[in-house]
Amino acid sequence: MSFGGQTPTIIVLKEGTDQSQGRGQIVSNINACLAVQATIRSTLGPYGGDLLLVDENGRQTITNDGATVMKLLDIVHPAARILTDIARSQDAEVGDGTTSVVVLAGEILKEIKEFVEQGVSSQVIIKGLRRASAMAVNKIKEIAVNTSEGNQRETLRKLAATAMSSKLIHRNSDFFTKMVVDAVLSLDQDDLNEKLIGIKKITGGALQDSLFVNGVAFKKTFSYAGFEQQPKSFKDPKIVCLNVELELKSEKDNAEVRVEQVSEYQAIVDAEWQIIFNKMEALYNTGAKVVLSKLPIGDLATQYFADRDVFCAGRVASDDLERVCQATGASIQSTCSDIQPQHLGTCARFEERQIGGERFNFFEGCPAAKTCTLVLRGGAEQFIAEVERSLHDAIMIVKRAIKNQSIVAGGGACEMEVSAYLHSYADKNVSTKIQSIIKAFAKALEVIPRQLCDNAGFDATDILNRLRVEHRKGNIWAGVDFMNEGIADNMKAFVWEPSLVKVNAIQAAVEAACLILSVDETIKNEESAQPQAPQRGLPPGAAQRALRGRGRGMPRR
Template sequence: MGNQPLIVLSDDSQRTSGKDAQSMNISAGKAVAEAVRTTLGPKGMDKMLVDSTGNVVVTNDGVTLLTEMEIDHPAANMIVEVSETQEEEVGDGTTTAVVVAGELLKRAEELLEQDIHATTLAQGYRQASTKANEVLDEIAIDVDASDDEVLQQIAATAMTGKGAENAKDLLSSLVVQAVQTVADEDGIDTDNVKVEKVVGGSIDNSELVEGVIVDKERVNDNMPYFSEDANIALIDGALEIKETEIDAEVNVTDPDQLQQFLEQEEAQLKEMVDKLAAAGADVVFVDGGIDDMAQHYLAEEGIIAVRRVKSSDMSRLARSTGARAVNTVDDLTEDHLGFAGSVAQKDIAGDQRIFVEDVEDAKAVTLILRGGTEHVIDEVDRAIEDSLGVVRTTIKDGQVVAGGGAPEVELSLALRDYADSVGGREQLAIEAFADALEVIPRTLAENAGLDPIDSLVELRSAHDGGDVAAGLDAYTGATIDMGEEGVYEPRRVKGQAIESATEAAVMLLRIDDVIAAGELKGGGSDDGDDEEMPPGGGMGGMGGMGGMGGMGGAM
């Protein structure tokens, strides 16, 4: 074939290789980190995201930001996955994980320019991550699962900076109470804590209901509003006449036949209600519909009925009241019934809801969140989700570390000492890892309007002197003992953030060839003339990062 080039890719394919590919991926990772960096800490700023239909989300929650931004770039999406993993595993620390990942890539870029091989960097980063988790184990503080004060401090730390500061004492107390209530021998499933958002009133009006609130009304106005010491039945079906499975035709030749047909239907419905009453049910929650005639008979029996209840609510009702769901009324016996001291239809901010309260062993609870506007409640809801996650993690693991950038500074110092013992080119990677961790206290200082260099020097000095819990007070700028201040985070949140950030950075650094089936948004070109992506919102095709309506300007 002589010197004729061999074409193995389609004309539409785009290939970026070598340093161009590494540079493109690193730029993508840094841009994602830069987008969320200003949201970190108690003085972090909010972002406004506007989608193509005009819907607005105002938040500084890392995982919410990154998922709402609809990022297209494949390398950037790997960083987004870091935040999603962090959220699923431990419930908080998403911004920390992404910012650390971005800083690891930035430090790696400097070493790559010095001809340090990506494999060497990857090895050094992995060693540093392992060592960092060992140091975290050494500095972690043991916490008793029944220590309400520390648990409330952890919950308050998680929601600081998310619009809930004014009521964080109340909310953190409610969160701890909720998690402790739903805990059982199988662990803690925070899905059993339902958050009911109600627009109206202030955040201070929020409350915890030990039981379930169903966002429905009783099906008939003639039914009682209230039932005391109520036996509760759960039907995973409908209180209606079953339709035939095949198309059927009924020929009626005179009015008497029609009347008999209708009477037979009514008798069947009356029989269903009689069975409910015979079993002793005072309240019935139905997954499907309830026939109008059945509603009439239920009202006559004084039974409160609620239809088309969500399966998640049915599960919570079963868990909370002890009721066992049945498929049809024919299967119902007294043993299937649950119990609640009070079932009532109440008004909250103009909406009617069914309250199931005063249960013997509430393994499902409802947190009513109040707030002046929908945007305020949504952001407080995200803060509550983070708090539930960290309290659950703390109770499960029983270990915390101080907040305010204290662990990162301690880890940074320990890793620099460790690097000296490693030697070789990996030593440079471990030192770069140590520098990268300091991005957290530095960013906390920047977001609080403080001088990051002065703050970092003070923190290093305190940690050199043996003060492991020394962190940055974002409100005063002073270096204080975070343990005495009650600023704690679960040890696993920090460990998971470092592990996830390391894995994402290493994965991106090891890519030296990007082959795209079509045009790679935000990437380079065949001639290697890649434009570096601007920080924050201009990655061109990070899709969401400049493309969600007016979002680019909000970055």
């Protein structure tokens, strides 16, 4: 078929589709990631600032936790969202180093940006970065110090203190490191499920008023009349945990019962009452002194138990009830008729206590305690929320340190040693284009100590030069000394971090950089998000009305 010598125009994509590709697209993606990095880098380290984030509802969050910041930032650029993913993966895998991983990924992209602009193939850059990453990880594993010998508790406290050094609670780190280490060591050491550490927040009081409960504590649940007459303290009580409703309810789903005589109606009412009385009597006969249920316990049951010196609480949150079962050895029952003695739990002491403006139920001295509760106090709500985030990071670090007993020095020491090693290796052993990629990666690692110095107000150029000299001499743990504005042996100064934090950060940052480099085309279809008009030939504006519902004056169909 002839088209008069002209090549026909073939339209593949819908009209309105935005298509950008090539080297310019990669540079644009890198610039977007650098903008995100610039936002978060000021929060790194012991002297990093906090960010005040306000969402669309006016809710404020004050934090310097990288994962929280990345989650709350409303990033619209598709490539820059990859940084959010790596921060989330670092938080899930290790729990700390979330800011470091974003700063490092941004710096790697910044260093290799000029190679992209000069026309170096992105595949060559990716190959160089992967090689440098593998060498860096091997070097960290080689220099890491094993902590399996010595005082484990003391080592864990040092690691928790380093994790807290950049947080709001670093002034109270002695108080909280003991709490964190006790909390993790109270868990089952085989699976170390951190979800079994309950964290309860109560405004008011000082940070030092926070409590560690070797057992379970939860806020007093909604209660009916008769609750105040129940005993609030027991020694060695038996505990029953239920998933049963102990309440008289009206018939559901508009059920209809037809009766011809009043006595028949009375028989129905009596039967309902008899059912609930049988349940309560069966529970009382088990000898349990504490009755807990996920479902409501109504006023009739509350008064029944109060008359018999039994404590009850309904509508207990499922995670709290699960932790009570873990601690006391009870098992959740779905019926009241066949409860055996082995289904009941026990604890040394049950008590209801007032803490601040709240009343809490405490289960302490539990025989099977594989769980604990941290009750946090503080002035403002945002402050306590940040304390909780800080403790989460420290708990995760201690958990990882128990499973992977190798540490490195923090304060930029590990990054400077790996950087010096990569520079030396590239000069001696690599002669291809990849040499400059490895050296660029080595330079990018220096962003951690440099940013630590910048955030602390130190002379970054001077300190980095001194660190390079020390590492060339073989002082592998030389890092930034925040106390004396200089450099120090951070291994001796007890600035410790699990090697897993560094390994995971480097691997995640390089993966993100390689992913962003491999994207050289973005196709954005603006119209796909807009629903099409349901009918043709509608007057202007009618299509919008049709989408919302049948507009006024439109014919029924």
